[in-house]
Each structure stands twice: as C-alpha cells, then as structure tokens.
Amino acid sequence: MHDLQEHAVNNLRYIREAMERASAFTSIPGWGGVIVGMTAVAAAVVAYGHTSRAWLTIWLIEAAVAALIGFSAMWRKGRRAGVAFDSPASRRFFTGYFAPLIAGAAITFALARSDHYSTLPAVWLLLYGTSFVSTGAFSIPVVPVMGVSFMLLGLAAAALPFPVGNALLGVGFGLLHIIFGFIIARRYGG
Secondary structure, rough: HHHHHHHHHHHHHHHHHHHHHOOOOOOOHHHHHHHHHHHHHHHHHHHHOOOOHHHHHHHHHHHHHHHHHHHHHHHHHHHOOOOOOOOOOHHHHHHHHHHHHHHHHHHHHHHOOOOOOOHHHHHHHHHHHHHHHHHHHHHHOOOHHHHHHHHHHHHHHHHHHHHHHHHHHHHHHHHHHHHHHHHHHHOOOO
C-alpha cells in the first residue's frame, strides 16, 4: 500500500510540474542578462558627460545591442528547453513585456523631440520595471522582484539630477541585469 501512495504522490508531482511549465514562460536568459548588464555599464560610462542628443544616441545603441543579446539568448535557452514561443504562456509574457516598452519608445520620441532628456532615465527605468512586474505572473518568481527593483531606481531618477539619472541607468540596466542574470542562470537553467 505504501508503494501505491508513493507512486500516486510522484504522479501528482509530475502533473503539477508539467502544468506549471505549461503556464509559465521560463526562457528568461540569465547569462544573456549578465552580458546585457556588462554592455549597459559600458554605455553608462561612455554616455556620462555627453550632450543630450549624443547621450540619447549612446543609450539607443545600447538598447538595440541589449535587445539583440537578450532575444538571441532567450531563443537559445528556449530551444534547449523545448519552450514554444507561440504557447499561451509565451504570448501572455510578450504582451505584458512589450506594452510598457512601446509606451516608453513613444514617450522617448516625444521628450527627445522637445529636448527634454532629463526625464528619460526615470521613464526608461520605470517602464522597463513595469514590463517585468506585469510579466511576473507568467514567468519565474524572480522576474517581478527584478521589475520592482528597476521601478525603485526609476523613482529615484525622477527626483535626482540628470547626471545621477544616467548613473542610475548604469546601476539598473547594468548592475541589476548582472545580479538577476546570475540568479536566473543558477536557479533556472541558464
């Protein structure tokens, strides 16, 4: 009888884990996040002291580089794990992720057009953090914690002078990506 109970418990555990995998997007790339963090630290150093338009150009180049690194790392991790990027969990994740980023792009365009660059660090950190808070329900548990961390830096950037905002971008997109990247890589398979 004991063997039957143990077998039933193991079957229930397997079913529960399969359902969790099906309902959560688990391809957040830890090592990709570490690399993105390193490039962001470099961007913050290079951008420091530049004029507003040059500063914006440096950070937009960094955003493109980070997107390329992040999505290629996500693709590799997902392929290794057999994650379908067209699954309901993946679609929910990407919808929640991209909505704040699209809003951030529109706000960036509007603020840059009117030469209001000093607000951009707060906007970027807050909306990037929001993207991870909103996707946390569809991903691994550390994701919303990362999002709140970005949002706290965004709140600080809103209250501090522009040069400090640039440093907070380096801390957020750099250091937070490195820290959470290591956590994700060690706990969630790369």
